[in-house]
Amino acid sequence: MNETLYTIGKFAKKTGVTVRTLRYYDQQEMIKPSFVSESGRRYYKDEDLVVLQQILSLKFLDFSLQQIRELLAAADGDLTSSLKMQKELMIQKQNHLNRVILSLDHAIGIFETEKRPNLQILSFVIDSIQNEEGHMDWVKQNFPERYAKRVESITGDEWMELHKKTALLFQEMKEALKTWKPESPQVQRLVGECLDMLAGILGEQDILTDMISLDLDWEGIGEKAEQDLFSVSPFTRQEEKLIEKAFEHYYIGRGIQSHD
Structure with missing residues (x-):
């Protein structure tokens, strides 16, 4: 049974990302088309959707593109370690944001006074x-x-x-x-x-x-x-x-x- 091939436009529509984003991920060697015709047209398969979902998930977790590239090639053990490290970084960011919000609250309170x-x-x-x-x-x-x-x-x-x-x-x-x-x-x-x-x-x-x-x-x-x-x-x-x-x-x- 032949696999379904999607043009880059159809694949973008199917996945909810833009054609520009798919081209960029291709340039960054994160997800490449499964097939490129002699005329240069890009085609994707359903299995490429799994890779793209992984990229989008890691991006949502605030991993950098370089980190995502490394994780896509990593073993499960490395991925687990990376996720734990990312969680710790997110906690640090959260604490920082909480302090920024607290500082803003105090600053607003100070500047709302007459003097x-x-x-x-x-x-x-x-x-x-x-x-x-x-x-x-x-x-x-x-x-x-x-x-x-x-x-x-x-x-x-x-x-x-x-x-x-x-x-x-x-x-x-x-x-x-x-x-x-x-x-x-x-x-x-x-x-x-x-x-x-x-x-x-x-x-x-x-x-x-x-x-x-x-x-x-x-x-x-x-x-x-x-x-x-x-x-x-x-x-x-x-x-x-x-x-x-x-x-x-x-x-x-x-x-x-x-x-x-």
């Missing part, structure tokens, strides 16, 4: 979201367990509100430093608000006294935080120097000469 922060602060917030797991590990390594547990207990909605408050507070600090000195009441008020917000995150009412009483290498922790945590800063170097002076003045004003 909109600048791009530098927004970049800081997004970087914090993207590196949340690494930041959490860092807290566990450098601070007492009770602080890590408190931070871990914060819900997604609470973090969104904290990011909004942080962005607005940092924006207000940037604007204040343009006009006022670090020791001014206006800037000192903002330093107090920063510590109050930190107290809320860590669950400590008197955060300044509690943190200073801890037997920790604060200078070393500060240097590690700058190196390991914050690849994006919400402040310029000049602003950071002014903020450091503002905090020093705040400590001195409360009888704390050093926080080493």
Whole structure:
């Protein structure tokens, strides 16, 4: 019994792909016609449909054309391994997309406020979201367990509100430093608000006294935080120097000469 031959046009119509796509797959040596006439006309058989279905399935699974070529020639064991690897890659992509969506939600929430922060602060917030797991590990390594547990207990909605408050507070600090000195009441008020917000995150009412009483290498922790945590800063170097002076003045004003 003779096998049915399909012209490229009929095969395209039968499979739901375009003639252009079939020609491209032919060029990429992924699926070639079963027969080519002397005039150059391409003909396909029903068995070619199986190969095309495999290509389309792998393409749906987000394999690259190079990977598909390799898989078409692979043994079942290799295919199983490749599918597992692709699944892991898809999970990674899914996690990345979830973080992108979360970052967009937070960004929208921040920019819907009356006082909109600048791009530098927004970049800081997004970087914090993207590196949340690494930041959490860092807290566990450098601070007492009770602080890590408190931070871990914060819900997604609470973090969104904290990011909004942080962005607005940092924006207000940037604007204040343009006009006022670090020791001014206006800037000192903002330093107090920063510590109050930190107290809320860590669950400590008197955060300044509690943190200073801890037997920790604060200078070393500060240097590690700058190196390991914050690849994006919400402040310029000049602003950071002014903020450091503002905090020093705040400590001195409360009888704390050093926080080493």
